[in-house]
Amino acid sequence: LSGDLADRILGGDLRAAARLMRDLDDGAPAAVETLKRLYPHTGKAQVVGVTGNPGAGKSTLVSALIRLLRGRGERVGVVAVDPTSPFSGGAILGDRVRMQEHATDPGVFIRSLATRGHLGGLSRSTSDVVSVLDAMGYGKILVETVGVGQDEVEIARSAHTTVVIMVPGLGDEVQTIKAGLLEVADVFAVNKADRPGADRVVSDLEMLVHGGRVGSWSVPVVRTVAVSGEGVEALWKEIERHLAAAESGEGGEVRRRHRAEQRLLEILRDELGALVDASLRSTGRLAEMAAALADRRSDPYTLAEQAMRTLLGG
């Protein structure tokens, strides 16, 4: 059965792919079996992470990149990871419209992820969806994230190349970025570069870049105006240049191993967490421990140590 579904997905059945992604989110055990069958067909796609604050123009830039890549005959997969929801109706409509342009293009597959799946965190869900798209032969996969939570930084880090978008005019208070995000940036895009203050952002970033990272790759700063498509070709050129530099030779080997390790550890952490949760609940042990804790008869660390010993049979 999972073999059937896998064959249909490999044959390009979009409905089957969408169903698998839904089943993965719902924690259907058969879904993981299907994913296992798809896995040997993965590893061919180029994965690009695009991250930045709300209002930086991520969706518009991703849309412009899709347009560029489609013009070159590439098939493009998009994973839009956005756990934020707009407070008023304005933004959601805008976002949908920006992506809608590609909704009817069979060469583009867009999947939005907003919440943790049943099987684990957003990072794991994203990796699963990327694997499905990769197996289906989407050669370019864009992973769009809001660059603010720790989860999102991990997601950005798992791509071959990470583009961090900055914009002028959001004001100092708003223009904060996740600590550690500067470190994961392989390419900076200064979007809305036709706005006042763009020169300042570019020069600030260039100073950061020159002061900062050790290593052979010097992080380029590219100006873009995503709505008009200006600078998007130059941006893609830098992404390709980074891929060639980072993923080749011995360094590329190290990066591949590291990504594989991270993915394994992530799945293991999720599985163990789910196992512990289920086992402590079903035995009533969790409720007992919580009662002891609420009454201050014990402390969380002593209780956790005891539970660990029981779980690991030690």
Place this chain on the structure above:
Amino acid sequence: LSGDLADRILGGDLRAAARLMRDLDDGAPAAVETLKRLYPHTGKAQVVGVTGNPGAGKSTLVSALIRLLRGRGERVGVVAVDPTSPFSGGAILGDRVRMQEHATDPGVFIRSLATRGHLGGLSRSTSDVVSVLDAMGYGKILVETVGVGQDEVEIARSAHTTVVIMVPGLGDEVQTIKAGLLEVADVFAVNKADRPGADRVVSDLEMLVHGGRVGSWSVPVVRTVAVSGEGVEALWKEIERHLAAAESGEGGEVRRRHRAEQRLLEILRDELGALVDASLRSTGRLAEMAAALADRRSDPYTLAEQAMRTLLGG
């Protein structure tokens, strides 16, 4: 030794407390022993989560709350969880200045958390710091988070009362909030309420509140101007009203048990994750699996299942 340190902390030694917090972050094993000794002295503080987007005025509002509470003779602990870093120098200076006001007040203890500690995630570090402050007799503890990542939502959820700050004028695109954050809001503060657009934000929130949550607590919407202190007393009144309503009776019992369960599971997940990581690395198994994965000789789920069986001795 850990008993000595615990006694000094319980006796009000601020240096000893700061050292323990640092040791907890560094993963010093003795630190957990000290925490165990402090735990019986916890459970007295009122913990309030304050969360909102960058630019919403969180630090200013927290500072205004500190002023109000100090005026009433309360001792106040603050945990400022901010994994974002300002892009330019402006914001960082502003933030420091806003909090600086209370830096020399012995009745106020401020601890900033920016990165995951060695022992685990930000959520666990925050709970640990809250426990230390609680044991030291800080009766009011304010936990300030940027309300955007999943981590931060979990942190906000672990307080007795969660205040979500919204502001007018950030624009629809920027004014997005974490999905699920509306659900954890116990009180809304519309800050910078003297700015144009405040009425719109208030009425939007009131509509959301009335349309939304089932249950006995109707989420109030309070206007504040944190820089002048306007509305801050009214805000605290609503926080107290929520505490009285939510933490009393049977519902309060359920909430205490739930928080205890979450804290235990969080520690267990962290400990198991660290154990798995260390065990797979030290045996060379992780590198073997990563190589098999990189060459597509196996898939991450099959490898994770095998590793789980080995780890659990099954």
